[in-house]
Amino acid sequence: MVSQKIAILIPCYNEALTIGKVVADFKMHLPYAEIYVYDNNSKDETVAIAKKSGAIVKHEKKQGKANVIFKMFREIDADLYIMIDGDDTYPVDCIKQMVDQFTENNCDMLVGDRLSNKSYKNENKRAFHNFGNNLVRALINVFFGSDLKDILSGYRIFSRKFVKNYSSSIKGFELETDLSIYALHYGLTIEEYSIHYRDRPEGSESKLNTFTDGFKVIKLFFNLVRLYKPLLFFGTVALLLFTLGLIFMVVPIREYFEYQYVYKVPTLIFSIMLIIVSLLSFATGLILDNISIIDAKNFKVRYNNTL
Structure with a gap:
């Protein structure tokens, strides 16, 4: 595993409260990996804290998580890519086990599954998010004949082949849905690893809008059904x-x-x-x-x- 060049991809927008801990956790549990923080026009101290923590910091001016990830995929060269949010909601202490599963099973994409245990339901305080997750998961599993547990997780591991071949025209938080359907359509190997999700710490605000972003995800789903099926x-x-x-x-x-x-x-x-x-x-x-x-x-x- 050490012989692989591993890149940690952390897209950030106003995550000054948590980005330092996320970077520090990866340095502790995956010290040989390169940690990239791409700032997306933050107005707080995200950039300064990320640099101080030892991350490689770059910038993407086009607003939207998908725009940031596309730039990361294009610019960063590695054998294995780990995508995670900078809000400290995903556990890093299990990353070695996730990488081992990904490598041993020769996966194209491994998803950090928040929904197989009760952690997401118990920790997530945002109204309708559980309903939205279940709805999108049910739609995709029915239309694409899959049995995925967590479609919208932002914690994922990708192979080099996946990263260098992936393309899309989306811009924002529909990214996870697009990644999942893209992999299903092309018959790529997807596995999941059950993780314990935790809600954002007090003072940290989510950038998601339950209804606006939820509508975008549903709209994207039907557009992708039209495109792929x-x-x-x-x-x-x-x-x-x-x-x-x-x-x-x-x-x-x-x-x-x-x-x-x-x-x-x-x-x-x-x-x-x-x-x-x-x-x-x-x-x-x-x-x-x-x-x-x-x-x-x-x-x-x-x-x-x-x-």
């Missing part, structure tokens, strides 16, 4: 439109058989339009599904050839 997405739309078309067509058909004449011509035209659009939607799904299959095959070639 186009036949399912457009096929569902086609089925709904086709069903509506048949329902609207009942009245004109009944009129024709009863009076040998259609009085509600606009209804007939509307129903035919719905059926035509449904067929176009289904055809679109078929075409995009073939493109998605080809993309997945090309991705595997690129991924396996990454040094």
